[in-house]
Amino acid sequence: MNKLIVSPSPHDENFVKTHSIMLQVIMALMPALGVSIYIFGPRVVPLTAVCVGSCILFEYVCRRLMKRDNTIGDMSAAVTGLLLAMNLPVTAPYWMAVVGSFVAIVIVKQLFGGIGQNFANPAITARIVLMVGFPTINHWIKPLEYDYDAVSSATPLVLAKKGEELPSYLDMFLGKTGGSLGETCALALLLGGLYLAARKIISLAAPLSFIGSLFIFSWIAGDDPLYQILAGGVFLGAFFMATDYATTPITQKGKVVFGLGCGIITFVIRHFGSYPEGVSFSILLMNVLTPYIEELTRNKPFGAKEVQKNEG
Amino acid sequence: MKKLKGIKLKHRKNTENCATVDFPIPQKVRIPMSMNMGAACQPLVKVGDQVKVGQKIGDTDVPFSVPVHSGVSGKVTAVSDYRTAMGAVCKIVEIETDGQQTVSEEVRPPEVNDKESFLKAVRESGACGLGGAGFPTHIKLNPKTPIDTLIINGAECEPYITADYREMIECPDDVIGGVKMIKDMLGIKNAKLAIEANKPEAIKNFEEMAKNDDTIDIITLPSVYPQGAEKIIIYNSTGVVVKEGELPADGGVIVINISTVAFLYRYMQDGMPLVKRRITVDGNAVGEPKNVSAVIGTPFREILEFCKTDMDAMIKLIGGGPMMGMSIPDVEMPVVKTSNALLAIKSYDVSKTTSCIRCGRCVRVCPMELVPADIDRAYRIRNIDELKKLNVLLCMNCGSCTYVCPANRKLAETNQLAKALIPRK
């Protein structure tokens, strides 16, 4: 007879594990990746591969150097790599993809203790670092032409800032506009997001309050609200970044506040700022505020004595 | 009324249609002097003594305790030291049975004419909560504050277990009789029989039986774990919120397990104390899952063999349900008063605990609205103030958070360790 295993309760568990969650996120990004290949051409594939590969490599090396367990099996590095790729223009040089991966994995994630410990979204931070540090990266090509050397075209948001003619709503919804790899096709992102929500991997609280508040504020301010939510990285940010586990609040209430903050900041940057895109900054800013949001939106435990001040 | 959180578990009530079978009297029983909450008893017998069925063999002067009786007739062959599955240390009485099952003269219906004599009889019956917690019943039935609702816990929310369900199906008259008896003796106006929705037959049956009695309500609880937890069942059947540090009685309710009620009713008729109980035997190492009625003190090994358990494949044995039951370290341990289930398991995931990914699943399921991930973090740095702020003392160890955690963090266990850090007032 075996020696019986003695352990505290519970003795049963469900089979959703970290790596299976990450795998689902990768699955959910597949439609957007597919559309991206269609819109921006074959270069999408190697660029994505470089991002994913270098993220996994950096994760592995980092953990080795820090003498910690190897964590590439949890697939989170692959997700980060994929998200980073989604945030790059198709013309981004490969070395820049590697730099982005370095920033995302080494600086943002592992230096803060690895999965779950980082306060800022790795892919978003890497995107911002690249956009600010290497402005030449902002080189957008026309959709469906696959001409990587063409003179820089512009994203709808840039066109709008300049007051030029805009693509149709339908083209924007389907992704036939300039932009980074994964952000243009709202439909594909919506599909992925709804899939994750249906599998209970993400909650729709943050995406809805993000997109909803951006819509309402733009409308009040007299911008074209539909256009505002379809343009730029709103859907990518709302469904895949504002739902990141580590860098957004853990409670439902907190998630709503987070999304609201993102929507408002995006609106403010776009409406009042000189910068055409605000999604990345808004998410990063809200990442920083997340601990405070969590503090303020803590659930009131069932039957707790009412001693805390943040009642309600 | 707000809907409390919880998780949907596979019910796995494989034995719900298994009528209780009597387990034959074993050759030897070992009866621990501590089987429930409260003080351990001192043995009243010594080696060489003859004992009979129903004879009291252990007791103590401490009021928060329950006496112990023998379920067999035979000779005491040893009185030794014993460590229970809960870790308590007490004496254990070993009796070699003679197969006669001679009933003791002590066994006769108690004389009950008022509340005081009723409560005395309850203690003498050896009753404690049969749902697993083992709270002394005579203490529970004697609260300091007035009670207006008696809740009968028929949730049986843990997977596998059908012991209470079989009581409801096999002895419904004892249940209803017991409810009326307790209500009358204690002067409680209303009773609510709360049963989880996955037992429609029992619910229908009791609704029929209580049709003409408007002091007994049948409540259908949602099939969401953990309905059987005291605070949850109270809220879901009466709307009363039991505040931190308070007892259900402070809210005017008491909760009592359904099998305990039926047992008390029978005891008042025939005077046979708690010496036997129904156990659900199941789990993937068990060849023939069953409900058996076994004498307290029967070694688990014999029951497992009786149910054709693959002893070589079994790697884990659980006394109680998979969510809140206790690991049993040794198959020779005996059936005790609180043994409602015995689960023999042959596969157990021992995957490593990894970092919290802050997915929020633990928060989503905690019925007490706690934030287990934050408690875990605060516990690791021993931040007692933070632990207090996170209300860790409210955790009822239901196990839901650990169950759902994708990083295999042992959150429920951590919470119990964290509780121990907080100084009691």
Ligand code: SF4
């Ligand atoms: S369920 Fe586990 S991984 Fe998820 S937040 Fe809770 S502790 Fe962290």
Ligand code: SF4
């Ligand atoms: S064990 Fe405690 S913290 Fe975990 S779900 Fe149950 S009550 Fe909540």
